[in-house]
Structure formats: C-alpha cells, structure tokens
Amino acid sequence: xxxxxxxxxxxxxxxxxxxxxxxxxxxxxxxxxxxxxxxxxxxxxxxxxxxxxxxxxxxxxxxxxxxxxxxxxxxxxxxxxxxxxxxxxxxxxxxxxxxxxxxxxxxxxxxxxxxxxxxxxxxxxxxxxxxxxxxxxxxxxxxxxxxxxxxxxxxxxxxxxxxxxxxxxxxxxxxxxxxxxxxxxxxxxxxxxxxxxxxxxxxxxxxxxxxxxxxxxxxxxxxxxxxxxxxxxxxxxxxxxxxxxxxxxxxxxxxxxxxxxxxxxxxxxxxxxxxxxxxxxxxxxxxxxxxxxxxxxxxxxxxxxxxxxxxxxxxxxxxxxxxxxxxxxxxxxxxxxxxxxxxxxxxxxxxxxxxxxxxxxxxxxxxxxxxxxxxxxxxxxxxxxxxxxxxxxxxxxxxxxxxxxxxxxxxxxxxxxxxxxxxxxxxxxxxxxxxxxxxxxxxxxxxxxxxxxxxxxxxxxxxxxxxxxxxxxxxxxxxxxxxxxxxxxxxxxxxxxxxxxxxxxxxxxxxxxxxxxxxxxxxxxxxxx
Amino acid sequence: xxxxxxxxxxxxxxxxxxxxxxxxxxxxxxxxxxxxxxxxxxxxxxxxxxxxxxxxxxxxxxxxxxxxxxxxxxxxxxxxxxxxxxxxxxxxxxxxxxxxxxxxxxxxxxxxxxxxxxxxxxxxxxxxxxxxxxxxxxxxxxxxxxxxxxxxxxxxxxxxxxxxxxxxxxxxxxxxxxxxxxxxxxxxxxxxxxxxxxxxxxxxxxxxxxxxxxxxxxxxxxxxxxxxxxxxxxxxxxxxxxxxxxxxxxxxxxxxxxxxxxxxxxxxxxxxxxxxxxxxxxxxxxxxxxxxxxxxxxxxxxxxxxxxxxxxxxxxxxxxxxxxxxxxxxxxxxxxxxxxxxxxxxxxxxxxxxxxxxxxxxxxxxxxxxxxxxxxxxxxxxxxxxxxxxxxxxxxxxxxxxxxxxxxxxxxxxxxxxxxxxxxxxxxxxxxxxxxxxxxxxxxxx
Numbered sequence: 001x002x003x004x005x006x007x008x009x010x011x012x013x014x015x016x017x018x019x020x021x022x023x024x025x026x027x028x029x030x031x032x033x034x035x036x037x038x039x040x041x042x043x044x045x046x047x048x049x050x051x052x053x054x055x056x057x058x059x060x061x062x063x064x065x066x067x068x069x070x071x072x073x074x075x076x077x078x079x080x081x082x083x084x085x086x087x088x089x090x091x092x093x094x095x096x097x098x099x100x101x102x103x104x105x106x107x108x109x110x111x112x113x114x115x116x117x118x119x120x121x122x123x124x125x126x127x128x129x130x131x132x133x134x135x136x137x138x139x140x141x142x143x144x145x146x147x148x149x150x151x152x153x154x155x156x157x158x159x160x161x162x163x164x165x166x167x168x169x170x171x172x173x174x175x176x177x178x179x180x181x182x183x184x185x186x187x188x189x190x191x192x193x194x195x196x197x198x199x200x201x202x203x204x205x206x207x208x209x210x211x212x213x214x215x216x217x218x219x220x221x222x223x224x225x226x227x228x229x230x231x232x233x234x235x236x237x238x239x240x241x242x243x244x245x246x247x248x249x250x251x252x253x254x255x256x257x258x259x260x261x262x263x264x265x266x267x268x269x270x271x272x273x274x275x276x277x278x279x280x281x282x283x284x285x286x287x288x289x290x291x292x293x294x295x296x297x298x299x300x301x302x303x304x305x306x307x308x309x310x311x312x313x314x315x316x317x318x319x320x321x322x323x324x325x326x327x328x329x330x331x332x333x334x335x336x337x338x339x340x341x342x343x344x345x346x347x348x349x350x351x352x353x354x355x356x357x358x359x360x361x362x363x364x365x366x367x368x369x370x371x372x373x374x375x376x377x378x379x380x381x382x383x384x385x386x387x388x389x390x391x392x393x394x395x396x397x398x399x400x401x402x403x404x405x406x407x408x409x410x411x412x413x414x415x416x417x418x419x420x421x422x423x424x425x426x427x428x429x430x431x432x433x434x435x436x437x438x439x440x441x442x443x444x445x446x447x448x449x450x451x452x453x454x455x456x457x458x459x460x461x462x463x464x465x466x467x468x469x470x471x472x473x474x475x476x477x478x479x480x481x482x483x484x485x486x487x488x489x490x491x492x493x494x495x496x497x498x499x500x501x502x503x504x505x506x507x508x509x510x511x512x513x514x515x516x517x518x519x520x521x522x523x524x525x526x527x528x529x
Numbered sequence: 530x531x532x533x534x535x536x537x538x539x540x541x542x543x544x545x546x547x548x549x550x551x552x553x554x555x556x557x558x559x560x561x562x563x564x565x566x567x568x569x570x571x572x573x574x575x576x577x578x579x580x581x582x583x584x585x586x587x588x589x590x591x592x593x594x595x596x597x598x599x600x601x602x603x604x605x606x607x608x609x610x611x612x613x614x615x616x617x618x619x620x621x622x623x624x625x626x627x628x629x630x631x632x633x634x635x636x637x638x639x640x641x642x643x644x645x646x647x648x649x650x651x652x653x654x655x656x657x658x659x660x661x662x663x664x665x666x667x668x669x670x671x672x673x674x675x676x677x678x679x680x681x682x683x684x685x686x687x688x689x690x691x692x693x694x695x696x697x698x699x700x701x702x703x704x705x706x707x708x709x710x711x712x713x714x715x716x717x718x719x720x721x722x723x724x725x726x727x728x729x730x731x732x733x734x735x736x737x738x739x740x741x742x743x744x745x746x747x748x749x750x751x752x753x754x755x756x757x758x759x760x761x762x763x764x765x766x767x768x769x770x771x772x773x774x775x776x777x778x779x780x781x782x783x784x785x786x787x788x789x790x791x792x793x794x795x796x797x798x799x800x801x802x803x804x805x806x807x808x809x810x811x812x813x814x815x816x817x818x819x820x821x822x823x824x825x826x827x828x829x830x831x832x833x834x835x836x837x838x839x840x841x842x843x844x845x846x847x848x849x850x851x852x853x854x855x856x857x858x859x860x861x862x863x864x865x866x867x868x869x870x871x872x873x874x875x876x877x878x879x880x881x882x883x884x885x886x887x888x889x890x891x892x893x894x895x896x897x898x899x900x901x902x903x904x905x906x907x908x909x910x911x912x913x914x915x916x917x918x919x920x921x922x923x924x925x926x927x928x929x930x931x932x933x934x935x936x937x938x939x940x941x942x943x944x945x946x947x948x949x950x951x952x953x954x955x956x957x958x959x960x961x962x963x964x965x966x967x968x969x970x971x972x973x974x975x
Binding site: 079080082083084085086087088089090092100101102103104105106107108109120121123124125126128130131132133134135159162165182183221223224225226228300301302303304305306308309311342396397398400419435436437438439440441442443446448466468470472479501502521523525526 | 611665677702899912
C-alpha cells in the first residue's frame with residue numbers, strides 16, 4: 001500500500017495535477033482514489049470567518065468546514081428495515097481571546113453566516129474570560145497545507161445500493177439455514193467526511209476520510225430461552241473492498257450456528273481461571289483500560305463531570321514510574337496506522353499524525369495530547385509538540401482531545417493462539433466483545449464476550465455460557481504472562497466511542513495479539529446469578 | 530423556526546416529490562453550552578442547525594435521505610435521492626401508509642428563559658456554581674446546556690405537526706484536593722428558571738467533603754436507598770423490555786415462558802406505577818412521534834401490573850392492539866418521547882433513609898451495560914458518593930461498588946417508594962429503597 005507521505009501533497013501541486021472533480025487517478029480497481037481539493041466556496045467562507053474573528057479581537061482562530069455523508073442500511077431476516085442517507089454541511093469557528101476559548105457553528109453557508117458565527121465565537125471567548133484561572137497556551141506547530149484521503153479503491157458511498165442490500169440479504173439467508181436461528185440482523189454504516197481546516201497561523205488542509213462499519217447478529221430460540229451471537233466485524237478506515245473481503249454470505253451460516261450452539265452450552269462455574277483473550281475481545285479491554293486512562297484531559301480533571309478522571313494521575317507521579325504491566329508489554333498510539341479508524345494526515349488542529357509509545361517495556365511513558373495540553377507535561381516527557389489527538393465529530397462540535405488508535409504490540413516470539421491454549425492447563429478462552437463496563441477512574445472493570453470455551457490440559461474442551469470477567473486494571477495487566485506474535489495480530493475498533501459535554505463520538509481502532517492473563521475472576525451472569 | 534416557517538419549508542420539500550407518498554421531518558436546533566473544570570470555563574459553544582429528512586414511499590418500498598442545506602437545489606436532490614433509494618430497496622412487507630391529519634395534545638414546553646440563556650448569563654451561572662461549592666478551594670467540573678428544538682412532520686397525505694420545546698441542564702462534580710472525596714449534583718428542566726446553580730454547587734461540594742476517605746465493606750446483598758437520579762439511571766432501561774414485538778417473539782424479559790408476553794401479569798411491587806404522558810405538566814413531552822402519530826398517556830405498569838407494551842403501528846395491527854407511537858422509521862418502538870414518570874409514594878429521600886436500619890445510599894450510577902436480556906440484568910458502578918446508612922442515619926462514606934442488578938426484578942424487592950422528583954426535562958423519578966440490591970465487587974475509583 002502507498003505510504004502516508006504519498007498522499008500528502010502541496011495544495012499547489014495537487015491543483016496542477018488534478019482535473020477538477022476527478023476522483024479516479026487512473027482506471028483499474030487496484031488504484032486508490034485521489035484526494036479531492038477544497039471547494040473554492042469553502043475556502044472563501046473559511047477566510048471570511050477567519051477575518052471576522054480577527055477583526056472582532058481573536059488572537060487565534062481556526063475554521064473547520066465539513067461535509068459529512070453517512071449511509072446506513074439495516075436488515076432483518078428477509079427484509080430491509082431501514083435505508084438512510086444523511087448529509088450534513090456546515091462551519092465551526094474556534095477562537096481565543098485573552099487566553100479563553102469560544103466556539104460557534106452554523107449551517108448557514110453564506111458570507112454573512114460565516115461572519116456571524118465568528119463574532120458569536122468571540123463573544124463566547126469574552127464571556128469565558130470572566131471565569132478563567134490560567135490563559136490557554138498552544139504548543140507550537142508549523143503551518144501546513146495539503147490534501148489527503150483515506151487510501152481506498154472504492155468509496156463505499158458510491159457503491160450501488162442494490163449491491164449493498166443484496167450482500168446483507170444473502171448474509172441473512174445463509175444464517176437462517178441454521179435450525180433454531182429465528183432472528184438475524186445485519187447492517188452497514190458508511191461514512192465519507194470531507195473536512196477543510198484553515199487557521200490564523202497559516203494552516204490550510206483538506207482531508208477526505210472514509211470509514212465502513214459492517215455488523216451481523218443472530219438469535220436462536222428454544223423453549224423459554226434465547227441466545228444471541230454477534231460476529232466481531234471490525235469497522236475500519238478502508239473502502240468497500242474491505243466489506244467485500246469479509247465475505248459475509250459465505251460465513252454467516254457458521255456465525256449463526258454459534259448462536260444455536262450457545263443454547264446448549266454449559267453454564268460457567270464462577271471462580272478464578274487463567275483467561276485467554278482473542279484479539280476480537282481484547283481490543284476493547286485495551287480501549288477501556290489503557291486508552292481512556294491515558295487521556296491527559298481525564299488525568300487533569302477536565303472530564304470529571306462526565307467520562308470521569310483517571311488512575312494514571314497526577315502526571316508527575318506516573319510518567320516513567322507507573323508499572324502498567326510486564327516488561328514485554330509495549331503499547332503504541334498511532335494515527336498513521338493503515339486501515340485504522342483514527343488514521344489522518346493532520347488532526348483537527350493541523351498537527352501532523354503521530355506515532356508514539358504510551359507504555360514501553362511495561363512502564364507508562366506518555367499521554368494523549370492536543371496543542372493546549374502538550375505544554376502541561378512537556379517538562380516531564382521532553383515532548384514539546386502535540387501528539388495530534390484533536391478531533392471533533394462534526395462541523396458543529398468543538399474539537400478536543402480524542403483517542404488515537406492505541407494498540408498492544410505483538411511479542412518478539414511469533415506465538416499463535418494455539419501455542420497459548422496448548423500451554424494452559426485450566427482456563428477460559430473468550431471471543432468477541434460482549435457487555436463492557438468500567439469505573440470512572442478505570443480501575444474496576446467487567447467485560448463479557450460472545451463465545452466462551454473451556455480450556456483443559458492444553459485443549460479447547462467445549463463451549464460455555466454466562467461468562468464475564470471482572471478485574472482491576474493494574475492487577476489485570478500485571479497478570480499478563482503470554483502474548484501472541486506478529487502473525488496473530490488483529491485490528492479491532494469502535495465507531496461510536498463517547499466522551500465530552502455535549503457528548504461527541506470518535507472512531508478508533510485497537511490492534512493486539514491473543515494474550516493470556518493469570519488467575520482472573522470469572523462471574524456467572526446467567527438467569528440464576 | 531416558527532410554525533409558519535416550518536410549514537413553508539415542508540411544503541417546499543413536498544412540492545418536489547413525485548413518490549407515491551412522502552414524509553418530511555424538520556428539526557431546527559439551537560444549543561448554547563458552557564463547560565468548566567478547575568474553576569475555569571474550558572469550552573463553550575453556540576450552534577445552530579436545521580435538518581430536513583425526506584422519507585419516500587413507492588409502492589411498498591421506502592427509504593430516507595436528509596440534508597441541512599435548504600436551498601431548492603439541495604432539497605430537490607434530497608427528495609430525489611430518497612425516492613431513488615426507495616426504488617432500489619426491496620418491498621417491505623410490514624410497511625404502513627403515511628398518516629393523514631391528526632389531533633395532538635397541547636403541550637407548552639417552550640420557555641423563554643431557557644431559549645435566551647446568553648453566554649454571559651451561562652458564565653454567571655457557572656460562577657455561582659463554583660462559588661457555592663467553595664470558590665475554587667474544592668475542584669469543581671461541570672456542564673451547563675440550554676437547548677431549543679423545533680420539530681415538524683408533514684406528509685403528502687395531509688398531515689402537518691409542529692412542536693417547539695426547550696430544555697436546560699446543569700451538573701457539577703466536586704472533588705476534594707486530596708483526591709479521596711467526590712460528589713455530584715444535577716438538575717434538568719424545560720425551564721432554566723427552575724434550576725438553581727448555587728444549590729448544585731453546594732450539594733456537590735457537601736457530598737465530596739462527606740465522602741472523603743471512603744471505607745471498604747464486603748460486597749454482597751444490601752438494602753439500597755437510591756436517590757431519584759440513581760433511579761433515573763436504571764428505570765428507563767426497562768424501555769427495551771417494554772417493546773411488544775420482542776416480548777411477543779420470546780426474546781425479552783417480559784416474554785412469558787411458553788409464548789406470549791406478560792401483559793396483565795404482576796411484574797413489580799404493587800406500589801409501582803410507571804407512565805408516559807406528554808401533557809403531564811411535570812413532563813411536557815413530545816405530543817407526536819416521527820411519523821406524526823399522536824403520543825398520549827400510556828401507563829406501562831399500574832400498581833405492579835404490566836398494562837401496556839410499546840407497539841409500532843404494524844405490530845399493533847398484527848396483534849390487534851393500540852399503537853403507542855414509534856420514534857424511528859425502522860419500527861423500533863420507544864417509550865421515551867412522551868416523558869417518563871414513576872409514582873406510588875409520598876416520602877422524601879430523607880424519610881426513606883430514616884426508615885432504613887442498615888443499607889447503602891447511592892447518589893448515582895455509571896457505565897451501565899446489559900449483561901443478560903432474559904432477566905434485564907445490567908452491570909454498572911456507584912459514583913460520586915456512596916454512604917453507609919445505620920439506624921436511619923447517613924454514616925461513613927463507602928468505597929464505590931460494582932453491581933449486577935435488574936431494574937425490573939429490583940422493583941419486586943421494593944421496601945419503600947418516595948415521591949416523584951424532577952430529575953431531567955421529561956423525567957420524574959422517586960427515590961427507592963430496594964432490598965438485597967446485588968453489589969458484586971469493590972472499585973478503587975473515587
């Protein structure tokens with residue numbers, strides 16, 4: 001695949017190279033689409049807002065103009081339950097006046113609308129100044145210009161609806177072949193986000209981001225009982241070719257049969273077990289127990305009223321000191337990762353995408369930061385730049401610190417899942433995400449899954465049900481004693497991670513190999529639990 | 530957006546339609562918000578947006594498209610896209626015709642004080658919250674949001690419905706400097722004038738101070754006094770089980786073993802009554818759903834008996850029942866549009882505490898997730914103030930608990946139900962005293 005650098009070109013060079021409106025650089029499905037340039041009207045409105053903000057007294061301003069196209073298709077059994085196509089277009093202005101933030105957004109895309117939003121943002125900055133202890137200071141970033149697009153061969157929005165519906169209905173039909181499987185649902189959520197950011201410091205970038213989210217679940221019914229199985233179909237920052245590669249119609253019967261098998265699975269006996277987590281389950285545990293606690297805004301209390309704070313606080317007592325897990329544990333944040341959901345060329349402050357270690361050799365090293373946050377810990381980390389974690393879900397939401405892709409790196413030895421099972425005398429193996437819940441400082445968590453298997457004497461010994469594992473983050477990660485290698489690494493992710501007030505969603509991926517944790521508490525969540 | 534402006538926009542969109550039937554849903558919103566932490570405003574915003582969603586029906590095929598660009602060319606493109614998507618969709622055997630004109634309950638839910646909450650007024654309210662909490666000596670973080678929403682529904686079958694509503698919410702979390710105490714308070718209403726920032730700040734700070742140095746007690750079954758906000762975290766979760774179709778199809782906690790639903794059966798303590806009613810002055814909910822179907826008073830549980838389930842128009846016709854309204858076209862039924870209120874008691878939270886020999890007082894809950902749909906079992910954690918009650922008095926602060934509990938089954942272990950209190954716009958919930966609430970493990974989180 002082409003590297004990120006291949007897709008970052010100067011605005012001038014791109015304008016010269018591309019014919020207006022050209023989407024395919026050359027014929028042939030093997031080629032990725034070329035990043036579109038900004039619409040001239042968008043740049044005109046952005047500059048209008050920027051000038052109005054400056055005239056009203058802003059010392060810094062940025063303007064984001066976004067056009068979001070989201071298509072969702074939901075099916076159940078042999079019918080389509082909904083088809084939607086949503087378009088949202090608008091402008092958001094963020095300003096600093098005397099060290100205070102303001103933000104205003106409008107869908108009135110005229111020069112007057114842009115000016116008015118800029119003046120509103122400045123008025124909000126001035127009001128905020130009355131309740132402010134310390135002025136906002138931004139870490140330096142060099143102005144950038146350019147265009148970028150998620151590398152895709154086929155934009156999912158442009159694929160014919162008939163093809164998408166046919167894929168889902170064929171998937172459901174295959175699943176309904178399984179006896180006792182009475183209900184099946186499948187769906188697609190497809191997004192194209194075209195976003196231009198212009199700042200008063202000279203940044204001017206336009207990015208086209210593509211994301212696809214397929215889903216499948218089947219419910220089997222028996223007398224007085226029902227069991228549902230959801231396949232873990234990771235959403236990705238990829239094109240339609242990714243959805244095709246999943247071959248849902250050929251796999252659906254196998255997936256649905258797991259729902260039926262759960263009806264007769266043995267209810268788990270609660271107690272401590274060695275736990276083997278498939279990457280399809282572990283990615284979410286990483287998200288909740290490493291991703292969220294290492295957000296700097298949580299650590300300094302800015303999320304205290306909503307998502308919560310963090311046990312990885314205060315920074316001066318944690319950076320370089322906290323032992324998160326064993327010495328072979330390395331956790332990397334990465335907004336450049338191929339196919340991942342939070343991959344960009346620049347974040348929503350124009351900071352180039354970054355890759356850095358959160359946990360190195362088991363020790364906590366660094367947080368996730370934006371420009372405002374970077375200076376707060378620069379003397380502890382030696383890092384003066386923002387790590388580029390600024391993101392807003394839409395033009396009408398203010399950008400703030402959001403999670404980049406955060407992944408557990410594979411071990412040095414190329415161990416497989418089979419190697420881990422073979423080395424386990426008494427354990428439980430869990431696949432796919434189930435119920436998940438964690439406290440507001442990210443200590444106590446309880447996660448479930450979709451398919452559970454007993455491991456006895458190095459072998460899978462049958463299916464279990466009603467399983468959840470409950471632990472405490474530092475205890476859990478320090479119980480990690482086996483980790484898979486490169487060939488067993490898999491990238492999961494979530495489309496809708498919530499944080500902030502007003503609440504915003506973020507899409508983020510997490511990769512990991514299968515891993516084993518010793519002596520973890522297993523609960524029985526069954527009807528009589 | 531006024532009724533006249535909404536009607537003109539809807540008529541303009543409908544005029545572009547060539548489908549057999551078309552529905553237009555208009556949503557016009559203003560949000561003014563101010564967020565704060567550590568005695569400083571961290572972000573504040575003002576946003577406006579108008580969205581037009583077009584649902585086209587051709588024969589038995591239906592699809593939707595939406596846009597927030599309102600000029601003719603864009604509206605026409607959206608109307609045509611909806612029709613094109615509908616033509617490409619398979620026939621829907623469960624499709625119901627778009628509605629003609631309906632009559633609706635009169636609900637006056639637009640309050641000027643909320644709609645006019647300026648950035649300066651919000652900053653002033655934040656200052657009062659922080660000052661009442663101790664003027665910056667205690668860490669306070671919170672959020673104030675004011676919201677105006679105008680919605681309209683119009684169909685080519687002659688329906689036009691319009692409703693304008695406001696809501697405001699202020700919440701604050703106070704944390705002690707030593708990091709061992711945390712408290713929270715929140716208030717929400719259609720009317721900003723009913724929210725007192727100083728009370729929010731004072732209650733959050735008092736809870737933070739009194740929850741310092743929490744102590745561990747063994748997890749297990751305890752009597753729990755849930756404050757109204759904690760009840761509001763749990764009781765609305767029942768809407769999933771109240772879906773008639775899921776219950777009839779054997780995949781809900783309100784399904785009866787052997788088939789059918791538990792309609793008419795006792796599902797909760799006889800003191801429990803739960804209803805939705807947009808016209809209730811305490812709720813001021815939406816008088817219609819997205820299809821323009823009128824929402825009326827619906828009693829879900831009456832004195833412990835399951836009286837109603839939530840029926841889409843299709844499922845109601847199939848089961849010979851009355852539809853209760855839906856919120857989304859896909860047919861999923863939802864009880865929340867008309868607000869939610871639980872009644873049955875007259876006592877205050879303090880009286881419920883006074884009547885408790887030994888138990889756990891819960892401020893509110895966090896990170897609630899489904900564990901087992903067959904019993905409506907959920908897991909979650911206590912947050913921002915859990916206290917031991919001994920001999921009718923609030924005693925020492927407790928470490929937070931994780932719990933695994935069913936909001937449905939717990940209503941069968943009711944010791945006492947309080948009087949309904951406002952907890953958010955469209956929600957009135959009482960405090961509850963529940964026997965044998967299942968606290969399963971300890972959390973180190975403060």
